[in-house]
Amino acid sequence: DTAVSQTPKYLVTQMGNDKSIKCEQNLGHDTMYWYKQDSKKFLKIMFSYNNKELIINETVPNRFSPKSPDKAHLNLHINSLELGDSAVYFCASSQQGGYTFGSGTRLTVV
């Protein structure tokens, strides 16, 4: 069983579109995260939720909106996609200690 699963794995879309990425974890962790990894491989936190409560909202444009219907799920919706949004988006979860990452979603905006 996959511990942290993300869908889709690849997403190619045009500028201006709205898209969503879904994440689910079956580890029973309380905290989930979204990270963005840019073309230079720098992994930067975007959001974190603890048991459905938003804990961290880094300086991310309002076009990005996370939603956590329950503590096992954290989705990311992106409005009005821009070229600069192209990156790999990783979902992760943790209880204590290090994170467990999903396999990533490679978003390409054309």
Next chain:
Amino acid sequence: QKEVEQNSGPLSVPEGAIASLNCTYSDRGSQSFFWYRQYSGKSPELIMSIYSNGDKEDGRFTAQLNKASQYVSLLIRDSQPSDSATYLCAVNSMVRGNRDDKIIFGKGTRLHILP
């Protein structure tokens, strides 16, 4: 701005030698320190965590922590070609007193093991 600094590399090490990866961090309040390995096109994978000063060994990996110097390192003994990857140093930054609230990553060091 709390930061984690790593040499981007590439660091080339002959097979069988010891690879030494270094990291410094700026937040003196950090309590948890991690090393992740990331193969190209894959997600980061936790390989070591360390919470107190000194050394922690796990198989061929040894993590070293010096909080006074704000320095973390990872040693890989008997390096294998399969160890070729990017190694990410990560350090926690406390939010609302919960040590797991946020982990800040360094930009990673590319390690290349020469056969």
